[in-house]
Amino acid sequence: MAKSVSAGSLAKRSLQSHTWLGLVVSAVMFLICLSGTIAVLHKEFERWEQPNIPETTEYTVEQVERAYTSFTEQYSDDTHHYYFVFPGTGIPRLVMEDDHRAHFVDEQGTLIEQENVTWSRMLVDLHLYLHLPHSFGMILVSACGALLCALIVSGLMAHPRIIKDAFKFRYGGDGLKENIDMHNRLSVWGTPFHLMIAITGAYFGLAGVFVTLIAQAFYDGDTQAVYDRAFTPEPELVQEIAPPDIGTAMRDLQGRVNTEGNLLFFTVHEPHTPQQFLEFFVKTPERLIYSENYRYDSAGNYLGKAGYSDGDGGMQTLYSVFRIHFGDFIGMPVKILYIVLGMMLTVVSATGMNIWLKKRQTRDALNLLWPAFVWGTPVALVVSALSYFAVAVSPTLVFWVALAVLAGLALRLNDEARIVPLYKQLLASVIALFWLVYLVRFGTAAFSVAALQVNVPLLAVAVWAMWSARRNKRKMMQFAASSAA
Amino acid sequence: MILGSFLALVGSTVAAGGIYLGWRNSSAVYAWLGWLAVAGSVYCWHLVLGVEYGLTIGLCLPALTVWAAIAVEASPQRQTRERVKPAHQWRVAPRQIARQTGHILYVLPGQMFICALIMIAVVYQLPVSEPKQMATGVLVMPVLWGLLAYWYVLSSRKWLHIVLSLGAAAVAGLWLFGGAHG
Structure with missing residues (x-):
């Protein structure tokens, strides 16, 4: 929007509006979409980070009581909550925690290893806050949800051939029509999912703004009242x-509702005070x-239910x-659905910028930096995991440093055609190296379900990346040969 | 449930096929039948998974099921040499930078507050419970914000947009903070 829209x-x-809005949010939207897609599996990643923890879906009331007593005797610092997490959350482990730390619990109710999910936390924080200060970061991410609504509306309005082109897909050529058709087909057919994600995603940051304004307007600034x-x-x-008498509460709960596989966790609010109470969170099927x-x-x-x-x-x-x-309902089938749909939205973000770059009449560093950013982000994520497991370096720091290095490399290469296949090869290589590091780090635990359910798909990504890179190179060579002829 | 889900998935796929046939043959009958089948498949998902899960999945699935038809229609383009483009000439244009920055600041934080004020003032007029007012407000707000952002960027008379939006926000703000409400 360099000049007024005529x-x-x-x-x-x-x-033109769609283009301007897309350019403003492009890089941020891509990061949010990619990290969100991967973070659908955040529980699986938490298990993968500590694959050696014994797993079970069984527990007894006595086991829970023992764990609670051990934890409160061991840690006497101030906390407003205690939590006990059950396998109903989707992670088949028992965890006892407070506001400062978390311990896994074994079958005797003894506290074992501390929970340490630094890399998973980095991934989720990338999606929720873009690694910015939380209050500001979450609002920025939520703003992208609102702008995604604007992009959806402007995109649909900009598409007069929406019905004529409904199933069209041209591939090959110089890539422009391929990117246009990919962008349009994915975005139009994915509209219901994209709208749902945009609106619900915006909620998390906008809720705070809403609460503050409502509190100021109606409740003398008391946000808790809101x-x-x-x-x-x-x-x-x-x-x-x-x-708290956890045993009595749990037995009463088991008599009231079916907690089998549905009990998520319980919280002890305001412990060691007269206001102390227990709250059990129970999943509701089909809701x-x-x-x-x-x-x-x-x-x-029993005091009652929250309603x-x-x-x-x-x-x-x-x-x-x-x-x-x-996508936290039904289980793995819906997670897979969300991953596929999430990747589609990620591709929409990437192809949007590709279209703008290809349509431009001139060329500059952006032509190098954008493909480096798109293909460098997954490389940076794997490198951050690799360095974290190898030498315990902050994955947040390594992620951004790796991304900066990959951007610099692209500028040095100064050849857009080489960047994509090279970065795909890099991705395959770092995944292979990561596998090695993970094996050395965790030994036989690397073959547990918790480890393999992440590492096998990761290996599949590496195989695809290598195959795709070779295909890119073969096409380039064939074209160069036919042009020379 | 597995068999029911499989049948519902088949229904979703058939529905996509119907829409595709309608498109392919320029047949309104097929197209309408296809869309009706989409609605039917959503109903099937509701029977299998309950209304909440079923509606969510039923509405999202066409994004996947249409790709079989898109693959059938895929056509290769002849490889062409990408034109060698001249280097972009960047120039420092302080006025342009200021203008674009202003647009971004208005669309991002500016419209956020405008929409929040308008939305809260509007939903608190609704004859429903306060939780319903809040839920309506916070979930409709990104749509309103998106529409306002689109309108602003689209408009060749941005001053009019700003005047109207700020005016509406001022009225809302007066009602919220001026003591006009009970």
């Missing part, structure tokens, strides 16, 4: 200070709400946003 057809002006209107407020209790929550006082007496399953429709809607956005 009075032309609506489609032409929409295309949260208490949107979600069920905490019970007001005055009790003798005593350890997108995160959970229904059951509350108990310190003595294990997320049958309460106000607005509350149910807000409580469903998480599962819709992250």
Whole structure:
């Protein structure tokens, strides 16, 4: 939008708007889409980071009580919450934690290794905050959700041949038509998914803005009062200070609802205070709400449920946003669906910028930096995991340094045609090296389900990257030969 | 559930096929039948997985099932040499930089606050419970923001857009913070 959009057809002006909006968010949108797609498997990555932890879906009430007692005796520093995490979350492990640390629990209820999911946390933080300060980063990411809505609307309005071209796909050539058709087919048919992701994604950052404004307007700045209107407020209790009777509460809960495979975790709120209470989060089958929550006082007496399953429709809607956005329902089939659809949206982001670069009448460093960024990001992610497992270097730091180095390399190569196949080969190579590092680091645990369910697909990515790089090079050579002839 | 899901998936695929046949033969009948089949497949998913899961999956699946038809229609383009382009001449244009920065600041933080104010003021007029008002507001807001951003970028009379948006935000802000509400 270097000049005012002239009075032309609506489609032409929409295309100009779409282009401007796309250019503003291109790199950020690509990072958010790619990291979000990979982070669909964040629970699988957490298991993969510590593959040696014994796994089980079974537990007993006594085991949980022992773990809680051991943890609270071992750690006496101030905390507002204790949590016990069950296999219902999708990770077949038991975890006892507070606001500062987390321990896995063995079958005797003994605390074992501390949870350490630094790389998985880096990946999720990249998606939620772009590694920026949290308050600002989440709002920026949410703004991209809103701008994705703008891109969807402007894209549809810019597409007068939307029906005529509905199934068209031209490939090859100089790549321009291939990128255009890929971009249009993926974006048009994916509109319902993209809108859903944009709206639910925007929620996480915009909720804070909303709460602040509503609090200032109606509640004298009291943000907690706003949260208490949107979600069920905490019970007001005055009790003798005593350890919570987890066993009584759990047995009562098991009599009320089917907790088999559905119990996510419980929280002890405000421990060691008269307001202490327990809250059990139980997944509700066939519902997108995160959970229904059951509350108990310190003595294990049932207080009631929060009402997320049958309460106000607005509350149910807000409580469903998480599962819709992250594809955290049904299990692996939906995760695979979200990964495929997420990759499609990632490709839309990448091809959008490709189209702009190919249509430009001139050329500069952007022509090198953009493919380096697109293909360098997965390389940087693997390198960050490699260095973290090898020498425990901060994966966040390594990710950005690796990305900067790959950008510099692309500028040095100064040949767009070489960048994509080279970076695909790099990706295959670093994945192979990562496999080696992982094997050395974890030994036989590298062949556990927790490890293989990530590393086998990773290997498949490496094979694809190598095959694709060779195909790119073969095409280039064939074309060069036919041009010379 | 597995058999039901498989049948629903077949239904989604057949629906995509119907839309494709309609497109291919320029037949409105086939096209309409295809879209009807999409609706039918969503209903099948609802029967298998419940209304919430079924609707989510049923609406997202066409993005995948159409690719079989797109693959059939794929046509190779003759390889051509990419034109050697001249180097882009970057020039420092402070006015352009300031203008573009202004546009970005208006569209990003500016319209965020404008939309938040308008949205809160509007939804709090709705005759529904407060949680429903909040849910409506926070989920519709990105759509409103997106539409306003599109309108602003599209418009050749940006001053009018700014005046109208700021005016609406001012009215909303007055109602929210001026003590006009109960």
